[in-house]
Amino acid sequence: MFEDKKIDRPTLEALLTNRFFFVPSFSIYGGVAGLYDYGPIGSALQQNLINLWRQHFVVEEDMLEMDGAIITPAEVLKTSGHVEKFTDFMCKDEVTLEVFRADHLVEAVLEARLESNKLARELSEKLNVSEEKANVSADGKKKKAAANKPTLLEDSVVAEYNEILAKIDNYDMKELGDIIVKYEVRNPATGNKVTPPVEFNLMFDSSIGPTGNLKGYLRPETAQSQFVNFSRLLEFNNQKMPFASAMVGKSFRNEISPRSGLLRVREFMMAEIEHYVDPLNKNHHKFSEVAHIKLNLLPANVQQSGSTKITVMTIGEAVSQKVIDNETLGYFLGRIFLFLEKIGIDNERLRFRQHMSNEMAHYACDCWDAEIHNSYGWIECIGCADRSAYDLTVHSKRTKEKLCVRENLETPIVYDALVCNLNKKLFGPKFRQNAKAIQDKLESLTQDELALVKEGLESNGKYNLEMSSGVHELTTELLSVDLQTFKENVREYTPNVIEPSFGLGRILYSLIEHSYYTRMESESRSVFRFNPLIAPFKVLVLPLLKNAAFRPILTQIARSLRSMGVPARVDDAASASIGRRYSRNDELGIPFAITVDYQSIESGLITLRERDTTTQIQADIKVILDLVVKLVNGSETWENIIKTHPVIETSAE
């Protein structure tokens, strides 16, 4: 079903730079890896993407949007686990001290060896020479081979390499270090050995205020700001569950060695939704609206069997067959699909890949990535995880602030439970400084553990409680464990969080690739087929040729469009032909062009050209402007228009 669409990336990249879609930041200062500036086209694309996202999710789903601080005190990120665990492994060239991300280095070196092996085999087949097995050494590299001569690998080594590459995201520090030693991974540029991997935290740190005592980080995600405000959000929602908060903004990761253009950067725009849901009921009231949508799914079990075969399935089937864990998760996958379709992502190059159990955070109970295919391969652009109650629980524990929902029960819950009843008169004097700790320990015991204590006390008259402070003997004089009946009118619970998290830069870049094509007539005429909702400029306004007489009409048209909120670009350069000007604005993805010529002055007629078909119609200024507004806000289509407005003949562009 999916056909790999080749793109000439160097040509595309040159175009994106020349037309200022985006460029490395501070390039006149030599640039900084992983930082990009979006020019007029890139920033308008980004803004339109955000506006559509807001309409599709925040407005239509009635989410509570926030804008939280970027600078985050260390304490918050210690609780969330980022200070300890948000790390990559790095190693250095032992001589030049050049820094590498360890997994990327292993990947690059092994892939190069496999590539070299492939070439060598092709070569040897051509020469009809048998494999020189004798020359292949234990480490898998052909000895004495000239530096740039393809190298043969044993079949077993090829298999080992492929297995390592398949698991490359999942190795810990020691495993990566062992691989580097075992397979003699070195800096490809110098041939030098590299140091064993060490952990590097990916957060940018800084100091808040003038004392230097308050450490802060630039947020690595927007989620934590939402979690710490949970109680206010719930209050704003009049205590009603379920609901979602949302945030759009920049986040930061101090990548070890950024690469792949916009796909791996140090500063990025993200949009995150935190949907809070009752852990006992993850159904969604609008599920029926997405149940019929067919998705390209790549479930975990398929991947575990070593395959990447797509299963096409409706969301309804996937949830009922438990391929997708619950309705809410399924609902969001459906909404994500509709969003990507609306902005212009090619459906055939979109798949939803489930995380395998070893990929997921320990607290997550299901996670699906929306992966979009582009010239870098299948790229994770949106993660959609069920994070369970993890985040709210840890912040609540750390701050002693309740982050939970209190639900009034129509029918009270009545249940029996074991409780400890202490004889406080004896308990305190007996255990002295340990008394408080022992009491806390007893209160933290589960019902099963309490049952053991009860049994011990009742059958032996005592129970030995093991704690770090030693073994404490509990006797029947000190306490009893009794079954009591409880009645609750309020149910208190910590919501689970389902989190769709969008990397807008990755989506943007994929959209650029999916929108890029060249005209049949000429490979050098590049076009972006951005739809009118996403296109940076909606209308190009241009005179047939440079002539002062056209100026008043051009100005009038451009100003009318702009005052109606339609971004318009005027191109009246004397030096360029009309065809050249159409063409250089096709490179900006402008969907419509209005051309002014002598007829416009004489009879008020102007022409309107559609970018992809290059067909044109002619009508009065007012008529054309009305049509343009409808085309731009999506209430009219070009196909429809040319049914009632005859296409006119024009000279070849």
Added chain:
Amino acid sequence: MFEDKKIDRPTLEALLTNRFFFVPSFSIYGGVAGLYDYGPIGSALQQNLINLWRQHFVVEEDMLEMDGAIITPAEVLKTSGHVEKFTDFMCKDEVTLEVFRADHLVEAVLEARLESNKLARELSEKLNVSEEKANVSADGKKKKAAANKPTLLEDSVVAEYNEILAKIDNYDMKELGDIIVKYEVRNPATGNKVTPPVEFNLMFDSSIGPTGNLKGYLRPETAQSQFVNFSRLLEFNNQKMPFASAMVGKSFRNEISPRSGLLRVREFMMAEIEHYVDPLNKNHHKFSEVAHIKLNLLPANVQQSGSTKITVMTIGEAVSQKVIDNETLGYFLGRIFLFLEKIGIDNERLRFRQHMSNEMAHYACDCWDAEIHNSYGWIECIGCADRSAYDLTVHSKRTKEKLCVRENLETPIVYDALVCNLNKKLFGPKFRQNAKAIQDKLESLTQDELALVKEGLESNGKYNLEMSSGVHELTTELLSVDLQTFKENVREYTPNVIEPSFGLGRILYSLIEHSYYTRMESESRSVFRFNPLIAPFKVLVLPLLKNAAFRPILTQIARSLRSMGVPARVDDAASASIGRRYSRNDELGIPFAITVDYQSIESGLITLRERDTTTQIQADIKVILDLVVKLVNGSETWENIIKTHPVIETSAE
């Protein structure tokens, strides 16, 4: 003309917190001074403000918007002057080490003394007791006065204090230190002495990448990203001048001791325009469109005479009388005025204050602040400065990249100029290691300086060139200075930059105050009169009372509105009366409310209520929804609607 509108700030602040307009960030962790999280209302207000700004400036004025990196390498900010000069002065309590911003401490202490003096005088007048002059000491404080008893000051001391307060923004480090010593300024909380002021740089710093060798800062403004991309922007604009770039985004200042809520924060949303203009022609082609607008001006010369009297003047008059330096500056002041009017700022509480010469950066040639009055006083919300060619010049010098405009001249410029002609054969051997430096020095001489060299050589046969390396004797054998004729077909110049810079948080807070009022019937019924363009939710949808029968209609109305891009809030809480629900949503500034009752089920009639008049009309669902969309996009007004739709009687709210 301007009447001071008192606001009960504690009540307002409680409301803003309770309804989650904005709150201190990470408040469950104790909060961080100067960081705020915007909740659903605050973030929607901010977003609507940005959207209107973009439409008013970027789209209507055809500006080139960018989105640049926040993390900025140190080198860029060294060049711009921020590393050296972007500082405040701080001092510490000698005992507790509490940190103060020095000018704020002086200000607070002297203001407290003046206040105390005022109270003491009132008291003494009341008691008809003559001033106890004998008890007033040289430092201006009444000795032996009980701690909380008002203190009398000499008239001369009052005058000194007032003079210091008037100049408080302009003292350097040494002057502030002298004032602290001379007037015995201490920490008011402890009575301890404070350390002499030291400089503190206001930028947050961090380290880019894993090596620790690349220092970076969080940008203190968005301007530098625009300047370093000047050549790309000019190219995107097809080399046409003048034009403007623009950027909206967060900037950061590590304030010593943030205060005043949203007015002085460490992380803030700003919007900046850099308008590039020919230094020889600062006229603006749309100036006539704003020339008639009357502004409240506070020119520099009025302030220098010690007055704050407003001059009301049209922009046309102000520019022709040179009160405002040039048309482009005047044009932007006019557009700023129109923008603030559109969002709902009270014109009478807006003034444009010109910077006095000692306030302006050395390179600026004119600067006006749009100041908005709120309960904190007159607050600078928008700066509009003519920064001359400073920024482009320094970046160009540092990077050796040309940041200039090349203009083809229709008539070439022909001119004569003096140039040095060296006899290189003799020059090098004569000056050896100094030769290059001397040659550079000669090339850097102005025409006047060259004329002196020429005169010396021609009348004395020699000229003594003074340099740091010593005095070098130049003779006629070594060089001659000659008049040559030059012809230029291209004029190359560095544009001047006019920079309107908007502090969106300050504008937002002022707008909140200007929009806040309480109902005549009850002081406790707070309302925000946000206009439909700026209001976070546009429509409240509610049932007359809680009844499952209303649910389908409520859902249908809310969904229709949301799908048309109209944010709608549903309030169907069982526990609250209709009046209570109107009232609590007036606190969110929702301009319109749609109420569903039994008639809606029977005959499809719903009512539409306008927030400020509380008048209501009744009509069919479809009619009401059409009206709402028009009201929200600004194509219809309530006054108009009630002319054709009779206002209905309702029970008291």
